[in-house]
Amino acid sequence: MDQAESMGVLEEKYTRRTFIKGVIATGATASSAGHLFRGSPLLGAATYQTATERLITLNVNGQERRVDVLPHETLAMTLRYKLGLTGTKLGCDRAECGACTLLVDGVAQYGCSMLTHQVRGRAVTTIEGLEDPDTGELSVVQQAVMEEGAFQCAFCAPGFIMAMTEMIEVNPNPTREEARHALSGNLCRCADYDKILTCAMRAAELARSV
Template sequence: MRELITLRINGERYEVAVLPHRTLLEVLREDLGLTGTKHGCELGECGACTVLLDGVPVLSCLTLPLEVQDCEITTIEGLEEQGRLHPLQETFAELGAAQCGYCTPGMLLSAVALLRQNPHPTREEIKQALSGNLCRCTGYTKIYEAVEAAAERLSAARQGERQPNAALQP
C-alpha cells in the first residue's frame, strides 16, 4: 500500500505516494525525474547515489524515503545557485576531474559536504572524505586537485566578501 509523504529536495517540497520498500534513489529518479543521482550498485559500495541529507552525505540506495521526511535532501541538481555552477562543478570541468561522469554527482556532493565542514582540507582529508565514492576512470588525482582548487576559490570568495569595497572608500 502506498503512503503519501512530503520530501524537501533542493529547497522544494514534493508530495509523493511511495511503497514502503522503495528506496530514496528510486523515488528521486523514477518518481521525481531527478536523474542526476546515479544508480550504481544498490549495495552501498560505490557512492554513485550519494545525496546530502541535512548536509551529510548518505547513500540513497540504502535510504528509505519514509525515514527522511523531515530532512533537507540535496541532489546534484540542487548545487547550482542562481543559474551558476557550484565552484566544485567548475573546477571538476576545468581540470578534467570527470571522465565518464557516472561517479561525478556523488563525488561532488561528498566534496561539498567536506568543504562546508572543513574549508581548508589537506589532501589526506579529501581522500578520506571521498573514500566512499568509487571512480573507475580517473585515478582520483584530478578529482583531488579539483577539490583543492575549489577550496582555494571558495576561500578567496569569502575573503573578498570580508574586504571593504575599495570603490566605496574615500
C-alpha cells in the same frame, strides 16, 4: 503496529545502520527487493499494489515535492523514478560505490541505502540542486570541476561532487591526504582520482575565497 504508526517510528528511529532491519520490519525482503523499483502513475503504469504507498511531502533541492512512497522504497529510487531526478546514479544498489551520494541536511548519504520515509522533514540535496536556481551559476565544487576538467565517463561524478560539497563544509582547508580520506566512500572505475583530488582542493580554495 499498523502502517501509519510504523511510519512515525521509522522517521524517528531510522539510521543507516538500521536500514536492513527497517526494510524487514516493513514487510519486504531486504536482500532481493529493497533496491528494486516499484511503479509510479507518472510513468503511465497501473501500479501493482500489495504494500501501501503513502503520499508524503519531501523537501528536495529546496522544493516541496508530494510523492507516493512505499514503506521500503529507497531514496535513490524515489528520486530517479518518481521525481525525475536522474542525476543521482545507481552503480551498485547497496553502498559499495557511492555513485548515489546525496546530501541529507548537509550530510553525505548513499541514496541507495536510505529509505525515502527516513528523510521526511529533512532537506535533501541532489546534484540537480547545486546550481543557483535563479542564475544557473554553478556551485564552487562544480566550478572547480569545470576548471580542472576532472572525470572521464563521469557516471561517478554526481556522487563525488556531492561528497566534495559536504567535505568543504566539514573541512574548509583540507590537505590532499585529508581530502583523499573524505572522498574514499566513492569509487571511480576510470580511476581519475588524481584529477578528482585536484578538483576537491580547488573547490575548497574557491569556497574559502567566497
